[in-house]
Amino acid sequence: MRTGAWAVGIPAGLGRVLGSRARLRWVHLILGGALLMPYFLLAQVFVGVLAGGVNALASTPLTFIAYGVSVPLAAATGVLGLVRQMSVVAVRALCGVPGEQLAEGPARSWAARARTAAWWSLHLGIGALVSGMSLAVPPMAVVLILLPFLTALREMPVGSGWLSTAADPYVAPFLGIGLLAVLVLCAAGAGALLARLAPVLLGPTPADRLAAAEERAADLAVRNRLARELHDAVGHALSAVTLQAVAARRVLDSDPAFVREALAAIEDTTRRTVGELDTVLGLLRDGDQARPDAAPAPTLAADLDGLLARTRAAGTTVTARQDPGPVGDWAQLPAIASREAYRIVQEGLSNALRHGAGPVELRIAVTDARDAGDASAGKDSAHRAHRALREHSAHRELEITMTNPPGSGEGPAPRTTGGRGLRGAAERAALLGGRVEAGPHEGLWRLRAVLPLGGGSGRGSGGGSR
Known part of the structure; x- marks a missing residue:
C-alpha cells in the first residue's frame, strides 16, 4: 500500500x-x-x-x-x-x-x-x-x-x-x-x-469592491432602462397594430371607413414607433448623450391624446378623465414626471389591449398630498386641519388610475407569462419616489400609480426631482 x-x-x-x-x-x-x-x-x-x-x-x-x-x-x-x-x-x-x-x-x-x-x-x-x-x-x-x-x-x-x-x-x-x-x-x-x-x-481592496459593485449597478440600471423603453414603446405599438389589423380585417367588406381609419392609425403608430426605437438605439450606442436629431421623448402634454386615439382605433373604448388640478395644464408638469407618467399610461393601455375584455376607464389627476382625515375633521379640529393643509399643500402628486374588466390574462388567476411591463412601470415610479399598484379590485383589473411632483411645477425642461 x-x-x-x-x-x-x-x-x-x-x-x-x-x-x-x-x-x-x-x-x-x-x-x-x-x-x-x-x-x-x-x-x-x-x-x-x-x-x-x-x-x-x-x-x-x-x-x-x-x-x-x-x-x-x-x-x-x-x-x-x-x-x-x-x-x-x-x-x-x-x-x-x-x-x-x-x-x-x-x-x-x-x-x-x-x-x-x-x-x-x-x-x-x-x-x-x-x-x-x-x-x-x-x-x-x-x-x-x-x-x-x-x-x-x-x-x-x-x-x-x-x-x-x-x-x-x-x-x-x-x-x-x-x-x-x-x-x-x-x-x-x-x-x-x-x-x-x-x-x-x-x-x-474594499474600495475596489465598492467601485466594481457601483459599476455593475450602473450597467444594470442602463440595461433596465433600455429594456423598459423597448418594452413600452415597441410592445405597445405591436399590440395596438395587431388589434387594429384584426379589427380592420373583420369589417373589411362592411365598413370601409373604419378600415381606412385603422390603416391610418397603423401607419401613425409604426411611424412613431420607428422614431422612438431610433432614439432608444441611439442611447444604446451613444450612452446618455442624446443626438440633436433624436425624436423627443413622449409626454402627457404632447402625446397623450394621440395615444388614446390610437388605442380607440384598435376597437377598445377608452373613457379618459383628466384633471390637472393645481398645476392647471399638463405642460406645467415636471418634464421627467410627464415622461414617466406617459409610459405608465402606455403600459396600462397595452395590458388592457392584450388581456382586457371591455372598456377602459382612465383617470389622471394632480392632487395635494394631505391627510384626508384631518381635512374632514369637525369644528373642534378645524385648526389642526387648516395647519395640515398648509403644511402639505406644496407636496403634489400625480395619480393615474386605470380600470377595465379582466380577460383571460387579468384577474385573480396568476399569469403564467409576461409581467415585465408592470415591473417596468413600478421601476419608473420608484425612480421618482412613487409607487404602482396593479391587481383585481372590485371585480375589475386596476392599475394605480402615484408620482410625487415636489413643491412646484416646471415647464418642459426641467422641474421635478428624481
Whole structure:
C-alpha cells in the first residue's frame, strides 16, 4: 500500500516542480529579474562611487549591497497606479491565479498602492535571485557532470571548494545533479510563494469592491432602462397594430371607413414607433448623450391624446378623465414626471389591449398630498386641519388610475407569462419616489400609480426631482 502511494506521489511531485504551470511561474520570475536590472545597475553605480570609485560588480559583497539597494528603489516605483494593472495581467497569464481573486484596473487608494509596492519588490527581488541562479547553476552543473570524462576540465581552475574542477571527479557528477535539483526546487518554491501571495497583495481592496459593485449597478440600471423603453414603446405599438389589423380585417367588406381609419392609425403608430426605437438605439450606442436629431421623448402634454386615439382605433373604448388640478395644464408638469407618467399610461393601455375584455376607464389627476382625515375633521379640529393643509399643500402628486374588466390574462388567476411591463412601470415610479399598484379590485383589473411632483411645477425642461 505504501509502495503504491509512493509510486503515485513521485509523478505528482515532479509535475509540481517540472509541469507547465511551474515552468510558466519560472518565466514569471525571470521577467521579475529582468525588470530589476535597471534598478540594480543604478544602485551598483552609487555603491561603487561610495566605495571609492570601484566597480561594484567585481566584488561579491558590493554586488549584494547593490542588490539590497535596488529592491527599495523598485518598491518606490511600485506605488504608481499602473504597476498593479501590469502585474495582474502577468500573474493571470503565468502564475495560474484565478482572475476573480485579483483586482481590476490601476491602484487608486494609498492602501492598494502600498500592497502593490510590496508585491513589486517581492516579485523583482525574488525574481532576480532565481534569475541569477538560472544563469550560474546550469553551466557549473554541466562542468561537474562532465568532469570525470574530460581531463581538460580538471586542468582548468573553475569554481571554488566542492563546486570546482578540483573536486573529486567521481563525486562531481552527483554534485552537478544536486545543483540542478536545488535550482528546480528553488524556482518552483519561489513561484508557488508568489502565486499564494498574489491574491493577498494584488487582490481587490474594499474600495475596489465598492467601485466594481457601483459599476455593475450602473450597467444594470442602463440595461433596465433600455429594456423598459423597448418594452413600452415597441410592445405597445405591436399590440395596438395587431388589434387594429384584426379589427380592420373583420369589417373589411362592411365598413370601409373604419378600415381606412385603422390603416391610418397603423401607419401613425409604426411611424412613431420607428422614431422612438431610433432614439432608444441611439442611447444604446451613444450612452446618455442624446443626438440633436433624436425624436423627443413622449409626454402627457404632447402625446397623450394621440395615444388614446390610437388605442380607440384598435376597437377598445377608452373613457379618459383628466384633471390637472393645481398645476392647471399638463405642460406645467415636471418634464421627467410627464415622461414617466406617459409610459405608465402606455403600459396600462397595452395590458388592457392584450388581456382586457371591455372598456377602459382612465383617470389622471394632480392632487395635494394631505391627510384626508384631518381635512374632514369637525369644528373642534378645524385648526389642526387648516395647519395640515398648509403644511402639505406644496407636496403634489400625480395619480393615474386605470380600470377595465379582466380577460383571460387579468384577474385573480396568476399569469403564467409576461409581467415585465408592470415591473417596468413600478421601476419608473420608484425612480421618482412613487409607487404602482396593479391587481383585481372590485371585480375589475386596476392599475394605480402615484408620482410625487415636489413643491412646484416646471415647464418642459426641467422641474421635478428624481
